[in-house]
Amino acid sequence: MSFPGGYQGKVLRVNLTEKTFSEETLSREVARKFVGGAGFGIKYLFDEVDPGIDALSPENKLIFASGPLSGTSTPCASRMAITTKSPLTGAVGMSLTGGYFPVELKFAGYDVLIIEGKADKPTYLAIQPGKVAFRSAEHLWGMNTFDTQEVLKGELVDQGYRIACIGPAGENLSRIAAIINERRAAGRKGVGAVMGSKNLKAVAVRGNKAVSVADNTAFNEAKKEMLKSMKDSPVLYSEMSNLGTPMVVEATCGLGIFPAKNWSATGQWEPVQELGIAANNSRRTGREHCYMCPVACSQMKLVREGPYAGAMSVPEFESMYCFGGQTGVDNIDSIIAADRLCDELGLDTMSAGVTVGFAMELYEKGIITQEETGGIELNFGNHQGMVALIKQMAFRQGFGDVLADGVRLAAKKIGRGSEKYAMHVKGLELPGYDVRGAKAHGLAFATAYTGADHNRGYAFQEIFGIPIPKAVDRFAIEGKGWLTKWNQDVRTATCDCPTMCAFLLDMAVPATATENSARLLTAVTGFAFTPEEVYQVGERVNNLARVYNVRAGFSRNDDSLPERIMTEPLAAGGSKGSYISREELSTMLDEYYAERDWTKDGLPTPEKLIELGLDEAVAFVAGEVEAAAAKEGN
């Protein structure tokens, strides 16, 4: 019996310590229950990686997984999850990327690539169907990610290879290091540091195997419906194809939630003219497609004049807030240069930018001095200082070494009360939304299994006013537990697992996301999915990730927000006066846990896990639940 459509049916397991590899058959049950992508990553992480290990030890694993839609002609499905225990948060680290590598891995015959152990010296993998070559990467060590890809294509004498690699940041074990493929990043949670800790510079992959589809007629029908939804979207082609995510600068400034000066001045300083649509479009020079994507949201920006002339990058909204607003920098050219530098050096733009903004606030407040920064001036708005620091962070030079692991560890090293200005949840730096004016979004940051992650439950209802599944008041507390669960589970189920670009959920099929996914998954895999089953996949994956984090020591206390968000009301702008008090957060958490059928301490119950078919997880919470009950009884 052949494997379901969409899957190649194979897991490639590579052991860097032993320099061995093996092919395993993908379990049909795992495929049915976890679909792919983040689902596969979290399932394998749960089963194989002890949450107690040091994330940068050889015991950690890196799990690359695309979903069943990847490599088919489904539009916007060239996505891949990279899952590991995060060295930045200590929790599940799951980061998604697009481009071409994800489908090339499928074309090479693999749904999942699991990388174990640690090479004794810098190594790269060259993967073809049924073959893995372990090759020295000593010559590539220290090389930027763009050069690495170019050099490897030459070295492998086949320009068709697709390559995921780390830059100096990952090699230097920066806990905010990214993995870069083409011009795209699996940016967050330090996945690049894990790759660096394994002495793995790059994975090059070249395939030639098509991805089959179980029912072509149904698939064509499903695709047609999806393409129609995309065309009907009021924003997908008209806005995303031409503006990309930077258009969110306007939206967030309009709501008074564009973070300014390390969240100290949100609503008071809204550089729309400098960083918004018009400014972005003045630097726009085209766009890039992921495989089989008709939208092409990646907007290439090129600086043609001034001191940053020649810098080219595809900065997202997140680059505008992290190198812009929240550092007080309104020089868009420097933001493009900083974004490019991070891609080359393999640093997560968001964490890097927030960390620079954090240092700027310390500098402004006199907590750190120019002597400490090695002469770099770090006032808010100093773009030269920002660009200089980014490079130092990747190479761990000078003051950059203090900042290279993100705000939480930097605050720990600096001390002097600096933790107060470290904007993170569970160690992951905050995305570009001041959640004091978007409270479900704040709850999502507090509860996402990856830390403050805008992509694990994006509250588009609050940010864009989309009334799906219902209209919400962004300042309200009530109902946000329910909404956050919905946002998390739907996004996990319809984007992170199948795998599919999240923008389609937000912009094309918000109302019919589970139906759309059910149709596509059924047609492609031949498994009969109902929309309800799709939704349940999201719930299943979020529950399993939660149990993993519980095993790693996380509890309700960690479902929190930075002190500033909980104590300082916004002083001006469209969300003036608003904040998420500790009590409000607590109320929202209560509702959220209840909606999830978790205990008041945020523990999945055995019953819930069994309902979701997660029998493997029960043992890990049973004791915890009793202990919690005993504690409540006290």
Place this chain on the structure above:
Amino acid sequence: MSFPGGYQGKVLRVNLTEKTFSEETLSREVARKFVGGAGFGIKYLFDEVDPGIDALSPENKLIFASGPLSGTSTPCASRMAITTKSPLTGAVGMSLTGGYFPVELKFAGYDVLIIEGKADKPTYLAIQPGKVAFRSAEHLWGMNTFDTQEVLKGELVDQGYRIACIGPAGENLSRIAAIINERRAAGRKGVGAVMGSKNLKAVAVRGNKAVSVADNTAFNEAKKEMLKSMKDSPVLYSEMSNLGTPMVVEATCGLGIFPAKNWSATGQWEPVQELGIAANNSRRTGREHCYMCPVACSQMKLVREGPYAGAMSVPEFESMYCFGGQTGVDNIDSIIAADRLCDELGLDTMSAGVTVGFAMELYEKGIITQEETGGIELNFGNHQGMVALIKQMAFRQGFGDVLADGVRLAAKKIGRGSEKYAMHVKGLELPGYDVRGAKAHGLAFATAYTGADHNRGYAFQEIFGIPIPKAVDRFAIEGKGWLTKWNQDVRTATCDCPTMCAFLLDMAVPATATENSARLLTAVTGFAFTPEEVYQVGERVNNLARVYNVRAGFSRNDDSLPERIMTEPLAAGGSKGSYISREELSTMLDEYYAERDWTKDGLPTPEKLIELGLDEAVAFVAGEVEAAAAKEGN
């Protein structure tokens, strides 16, 4: 009857003004007489481009041509000449490049690509067999050469395209702009500015046609002999594969001819420790191959520490002298960074470096001030100033605009006696040999049809002491006319036309170069070449180039050297006391012209041209000869 082996038999002519293209049959006679590469380029230039035109006008043409060996399995034959009227010298501009583009053009079915006219807006060409697409390059305008190649491969949805392109320097009509393909450059004589003047950002080419060989048995035999010569070379694999050209730093310092501080301190400052083999190897991180090259002389250098960390490049010896010795910079990391910057921005490293060194001497002498440089400190040795200026030159920013067209035009703009420090011949900046201690090399600089060009008659006899065709005294004058003709004609015939890497001539087959080429060319093309005929090809091409230059207004007066070389004896080092006086140069020129059967004014005679089968050139010199005779009679 099919065309001779080695050739595809087709010339692709593209008119950018009309957006048209046509295929022409390559003339068998042209193939037999000019072989390929530079021979084809100069022949088409002579026939089609009026020497009186402005080189940056639409009337100029860009002629890309590989030779018959390119695309066969001949090792080291992936070379291509780009010929045009040079905007830097006003003379024949011919620049060679290697890598993969040259063979891909052959695989696309073309021996020659002639680009005419001027596009009305930024354009790139996508060439496949029988097809030329004219595509907008407006989005690529301002983009660096590495990004341009990466973006185009994506845009053309085929990573196998090979791309030759310009950077901002070429767009901004810098007369020292290069054309870059992969990591290689057709660097000199401003070929990039001609491309820019045509609004042509890039040529992308993708082929699938094999290159045939007339006699496989003979070819295999010829190849075997050549590979044996290569193996027998005492330096080719042992040195070039591991050290590359930077090993010449030691050699030139040993002879006291490594140019220092704009030729003001040659012999007095020899930074062997800082820029020589050991220093280079401390940054070495691998090597790159051209197509079918077993040598791989391109040594990748990567900076892993300090302010230039992350910079990666393949600097040749020429980068060591131009960004090193002659600017007084001994920081090898900054040289790697400068080299990389030039490749990205599409500037010729040599001309750019010499121009910076020129500005440094003016700065040191107080001829220009810090105010004039826009605040950049430009003392000899200031590597930060050097790197900053390079970027400004490519973008024509600030003082960079003054320097962007090389030393001759910069001296003209600056005035104040600065021409005295402008080290060039015919406008082309001097290569990395202080010819005061290598006089045939000096004569080659003075007489090369391209200006001061070390690759048009490299006196390896003087630099490396190789006694082929005979031992020479590098300080002697006598015999240098003869030697220079030999060096020029042999190199043209055995390298620039077939096309073949020049290093093989210097290092593997110096004694049997014409025999080696005759064997290979006969086997590949089926034309029966004798060694004497091969030699004559070189003579023919050099004569035709000379007539072109005569038509462009060049005469004996232009076969000169910079004033410093002719008036200032070297003050120290291995060539202490030596210089090439005006009288010495005159004596050498007399001998050289006599050896060439040219008049005392350096004009080819009608008899010589007819002997060489250059009937098409006779009309252009007949009048000149009479006029010269009349003048002499006065």
